[in-house]
Amino acid sequence: xxxxxxxxxxxxxxxxxxxxxxxxxxxxxxxxxxxxxxxxxxxxxxxxxxxxxxxxxxxxxxxxxxxxxxxxxxxxxxxxxxxxxxxxxxxxxxxxxxxxxxxxxxxxxxxxxxxxxxxxxxxxxxxxxxxxxxxxxxxxxxxxxxxxxxxxxxxxxxxxxxxxxxxxxxxxxxxxxxxxxxxxxxxxxxxxxxxxxxxxxxxxxxxxxxxxxxxxxxxxxxxxxxxxxxxxxxxxxxxxxxxxxxxxxxxxxxxx
Amino acid sequence: xxxxxxxxxxxxxxxxxxxxxxxxxxxxxxxxxxxxxxxxxxxxxxxxxxxxxxxxxxxxxxxxxxxxxxxxxxxxxxxxxxxxxxxxxxxxxxxxxxxxxxxxxxxxxxxxxxxxxxxxxxxxxxxxxxxxxxxxxxxxxxxxxxxxxxxxxxxxxxxxxxxxxxxxxxxxxxxxxxxxxxxxxxxxxxxxxxxxxxxxxxxxxxxxxxxxxxxxxxxxxxxxxxxxxxxxxxxxxxxxxxxxxxxxxxxxxxxxxxxxxxxxxxxxxxxxxxxxxxxxxxxxxxxxxxxxxxxxxxxxxxxxxxxxxxxxxxxxxxxxxxxxxxxxxxxxxxxxxxxxxxxxxxxxxxxxxxxxxxxxxxxxxx
Numbered sequence: 292x293x294x295x296x297x298x299x300x301x302x303x304x305x306x307x308x309x310x311x312x313x314x315x316x317x318x319x320x321x322x323x324x325x326x327x328x329x330x331x332x333x334x335x336x337x338x339x340x341x342x343x344x345x346x347x348x349x350x351x352x353x354x355x356x357x358x359x360x361x362x363x364x365x366x367x368x369x370x371x372x373x374x375x376x377x378x379x380x381x382x383x384x385x386x387x388x389x390x391x392x393x394x395x396x397x398x399x400x401x402x403x404x405x406x407x408x409x410x411x412x413x414x415x416x417x418x419x420x421x422x423x424x425x426x427x428x429x430x431x432x433x434x435x436x437x438x439x440x441x442x443x444x445x446x447x448x449x450x451x452x453x454x455x456x457x458x459x460x461x462x463x464x465x466x467x468x469x470x471x472x473x474x475x476x477x478x479x480x481x482x483x484x485x486x487x488x489x490x491x492x493x494x495x496x497x498x499x500x501x502x503x504x505x506x507x508x509x510x511x512x513x514x515x516x517x518x519x520x521x522x523x524x525x526x527x528x529x530x531x532x533x534x535x536x537x538x539x540x541x542x543x544x545x546x547x
Numbered sequence: 548x549x550x551x552x553x554x555x556x557x558x559x560x561x562x563x564x565x566x567x568x569x570x571x572x573x574x575x576x577x578x579x580x581x582x583x584x585x586x587x588x589x590x591x592x593x594x595x596x597x598x599x600x601x602x603x604x605x606x607x608x609x610x611x612x613x614x615x616x617x618x619x620x621x622x623x624x625x626x627x628x629x630x631x632x633x634x635x636x637x638x639x640x641x642x643x644x645x646x647x648x649x650x651x652x653x654x655x656x657x658x659x660x661x662x663x664x665x666x667x668x669x670x671x672x673x674x675x676x677x678x679x680x681x682x683x684x685x686x687x688x689x690x691x692x693x694x695x696x697x698x699x700x701x702x703x704x705x706x707x708x709x710x711x712x713x714x715x716x717x718x719x720x721x722x723x724x725x726x727x728x729x730x731x732x733x734x735x736x737x738x739x740x741x742x743x744x745x746x747x748x749x750x751x752x753x754x755x756x757x758x759x760x761x762x763x764x765x766x767x768x769x770x771x772x773x774x775x776x777x778x779x780x781x782x783x784x785x786x787x788x789x790x791x792x793x794x795x796x797x798x799x800x801x802x803x804x805x806x807x808x809x810x811x812x813x814x815x816x817x818x819x820x821x822x823x824x825x826x827x828x829x830x831x832x833x834x835x836x837x838x839x840x841x842x843x844x845x846x847x848x849x850x851x852x853x854x855x856x857x858x859x860x861x862x863x864x865x866x867x868x869x870x871x872x873x874x875x876x877x878x879x880x881x882x883x884x885x886x887x888x889x890x891x892x893x894x895x896x897x898x899x900x901x902x903x904x905x906x907x908x909x910x911x912x913x
Contacts, residue, residue, distance in 0.1 A: 313616020315902045340699075340908040343667045364764075364910060366797045373913040393797040395838060449613055502612050 294525060296492055298470055299418045299439040301357070305330045306487065307517040308359070308472065310497025311348055312338070313449075314506060320351040322507045323500055327514035332356045333388050333495065335363035336378045349383065359420065361388035368407035375412050387412060388442065388474075389421040398448040402429045406436065413437030422474050425459035430467045441467055442474035442495065445486065449498040451478025454485055464490040480509075480516030487520025488528060549756060550790045551749050554731065554783060562779055566593040578602050583835045588785050591831035592778045600827060607833035607859045614838050618904045620862040621894065622670035623663055624704070624844075626871040627651050627690055629882065631676030633743035635729070637774065637807055637814040639882045640676045642743065646880040649871040650681055656690050660697040662874045666866055666891035669908035670700040672725060674882075677706035677745060684712045688719045695720045700910035702765065706744065707754035714761040720912055723765040724758045725842075726751070727803065730774040731783035739774055755787070759795040764910070766791055767842055769803035772825070773816030781828040788832075788839055801840025801862065804828050808846050808883040822851055826858055833859035848886040849897075856901055865894035 296303040309329040311320050324332060332352045339360070340347045352358050360378035365371035368391065375387045389412070391404040402423050409421045418439045423429055425443035433441050443460050446452035453476060454460065464471045470492030477483050483494045496513050503509035565586075574596050577587045590596060591603065628650035631640040639646070651659065663671065671694060675682040687705060694701055702723030703716060713724070730736045733748050740746040755766045768787050770780035784802050792800045804825055807816040829841055843852055843860045845867040852863065866889075868874050869881040889897070895905040 313612075313618065314904060315617035316899065316904050337909055337911050338906065339911075340669065342669075343907060346667060346905075346907050366764075370913055374911070377911065377913060395792060395796055395799055398838075451613065498613065498616070501616055 294521070296470060298420075301418075303330050303357070303493070304328070305514070305517070306493040306521055307483070307514050308333065308474075308493055308495035309500070309510070310495060311335075311352070311501075312363075312497055313501035315501075317346070317348055317351040319501075319506050320348070321353050323510035324353055324356060326507045327500075327510035329510075329514070330356055331359055331386075331493075333359040333361045333497075334383070336360045336374050336381070336383070337364045339378070339381060339383065341381060357386055358383050359386040359388050360384075361422075362390050362408070363392075365389075365391045365408075366393050367391060367401075368404040368411065371404070371408035372411050375408075375417060376415075379417070385416060386418045387420070389419060400424055400444070402426055406432055409433060409438050410436035413439075420472065425456045425463055427459075427462055427466060430463050434467060434469055438469060440470040440472050440492065442472045444475040445473050445482070446476030448475045450476050451499055452476055453478055453482040454489075457485075457489070460486070460491065461489055480512045483513055484516040484520035484523070487517055488523045490524055493517070549753050550787055551752050553790050554752070554786065557783075557786075562589075562776075562782075565589065566595065566778075569593050569595045571595070571598070574599050575602070578606060578834065585782075585786055585789065585835075588831055588835035589778075589782050591834060592781050592828065596831070597823065597827060600823070600830065603827070603830040603834060604858055607830045608857055610833055610837040611859050611861065615861050616904075617902055618906045619856060619860065619898055620670070620840075620906045620909050621668060621865050621891065622672055622700075622702070622862065623666075623668050623864055623866050623891070624672045624674055624869065625659055625663065625694075626674050626869060626873065626882070627656065627687065628675040628678070628682040629871045629880070630678035630681035631743075633677050633745040634741050635745065636739050636741075637729075637771065637816075639880070648681075650686075651690070651872050653689060653693055655872055655875070656693050657697075658875050659872060660694055663866070664697040667907050668866070668891055669698050670702070670910070671698045672702045672704055672723075672864075674704045675706070677743065679706075684708065684715060688716060691716065691719045691721055695912060699908055699912055701912075702767075707747075707751045708757070710757040710761055713758045713763065717758075717762055722763065722910060722912070723767070724755060724763050725767040725769075725803070726754050726758075727769040727771055727805065728752055728784075728787070729771045731770055731780055731787075732775050735775050755791055756794070759791060759798050763798065765799040765801065765840075767801045767803055767840070769805055769842075771805055771807060772820040772828075773807035773818050776818055777820045777824055777828065781831070785832050785835055788836060792836065792839070799840065800836075801842055802832060803842040803844065805844060805846050808886065825851075826855070829855065829859040845885040845887040846883070849889055852887055853897055853901070856898065856903055863894065865889065866891040 308331040362371040362374040446455040473486040474495040704725040
């Protein structure tokens with residue numbers, strides 16, 4: 292069976308997206324990408340340094356990958372739009388992850404500003420993947436304004452707390468006709484598998500890999516978990532029951 | 548409510564009595580807590596908490612890696628001018644100190660900028676003394692226009708400004724403000740700043756708020772350690788950072804714990820602040836504000852800075868020089884002596900050796 296993720300007409304080979312912040316060395320980025328099999332890699336434009344090749348984070352993303360700049364640091368729609376345009380001018384392609392954060396304590400996204408930026412940038416031909424708090428109404432509007440996918444958070448960025456928003460994400464998966472990519476909060480491979488079993492189109496992981504004792508080993512583990520979770524989703528997991536199924540049913544005596 | 552009022556709530560607070568009532572059990576519980584109150588923070592600054600530095604360090608290290616990654620942001624200071632009308636007892640640029648006063652011309656700014664930019668650094672902190680005649684806002688703005696060509700992030704460490712002046716510099720390209728209150732004890736502040744515009748305690752204390760209101764991206768506050776008792780000063784610095792973060796959630800807030808260094812004029816610190824004290828301060832702050840930045844300058848010696856990488860530090864200066872135009876002209880007098888004279892490259896090598904990434908660029912003028 293051909294199970295390929297399709298975003299804006301582009302076929303994506305891996306359902307694990309990788310973030311590039313927090314690594315102890317940029318050299319770990321290509322190794323982690325390869326170990327995980329990831330194809331979509333996000334890089335903060337604020338870190339991209341075209342003047343200094345050796346320290347330029349974007350130069351460490353393998354060429355076969357889709358580079359998805361993100362707007363980290365944007366505090367409103369206007370800043371996100373400016374960052375996205377700068378990224379395109381800098382040669383980072385036309386994919387962009389919109390990240391608008393006005394709260395430095397929890398790093399929760401500002402859905403309203405994110406929506407505004409998404410509308411503007413989709414109108415300019417960007418492939419826009421907005422990072423949001425999982426809110427059904429906002430996600431529906433994202434569809435209307437031309438987002439290519441929706442990226443709800445599992446829990447706050449970098450918190451490694453897992454799928455705390457599971458029920459809300461489940462609703463988005465059921466109701467939104469775009470790929471739902473769980474971004475932020477996934478702390479372990481089992482949680483990535485859980486998101487995939489739920490029907491997420493992909494997951495984006497950064498902190499859990501970058502800050503692991505062995506980032507490359509952890510990248511591989513996440514790659515396998517995402518694949519396993521997807522296979523489980525496709526195979527259809529069995530019904531979960533609160534009680535054991537009785538072997539002597541009470542109504543077994545009734546015959547047609 | 549301004550921070551002045553917030554801070555005033557603690558006037559007359561008996562720190563010693565608070566410290567004396569703490570038990571080991573209380574300290575242990577605080578260290579394990581997810582969200583610390585301001586008094587929890589103060590408890591971790593206590594003499595009793597000194598017994599728990601290793602436990603604090605383990606947790607602080609985990610929190611720092613989780614929130615910032617294994618990275619240290621690098622920047623370097625650039626002194627534009629040393630004209631100063633203030634009489635800060637502890638400062639080498641004191642109005643009555645005899646030193647060659649100097650202010651960089653724009654071509655000199657360009658020359659210094661090129662020397663710094665060649666090291667790969669993208670974040671610059673520009674400093675001046677306080678002289679509205681010699682280094683007015685218009686002059687600083689002109690320098691910023693020049694520096695924008697070489698750097699992607701420009702912070703200022705200059706005299707306290709009015710809100711409209713901050714707005715002017717922000718629109719010119721400044722995105723960060725560093726301003727130290729020097730000493731949060733208001734009476735002692737008056738003694739250390741006997742004359743000049745800087746003697747206005749409240750105007751300086753509220754400078755970060757004014758900058759935040761006008762859209763500054765980062766603020767860095769601090770007390771100059773050694774002027775007052777460090778525990779109370781560290782407390783009020785943390786309280787200030789927390790105040791700013793709560794009211795301006797979109798601003799990146801950080802603190803500096805600078806210790807007084809030798810300089811022209813020979814001021815001797817009145818309070819000793821040991822390495823152990825400095826580390827306790829950093830750890831307590833990290834547990835109190837897990838996402839707050841901690842900036843460590845070259846005031847600290849190399850061996851200690853190497854250790855502080857894993858004790859909560861997030862940002863360090865490198866290749867520093869505290870004299871006006873000191874990178875192209877060796878004759879100029881420094882504001883204070885630096886302790887870590889390593890180049891940017893040497894700092895980067897040290898960080899890599901510790902399993903940390905030096906980050907040269909973390910913002911982009913937009």
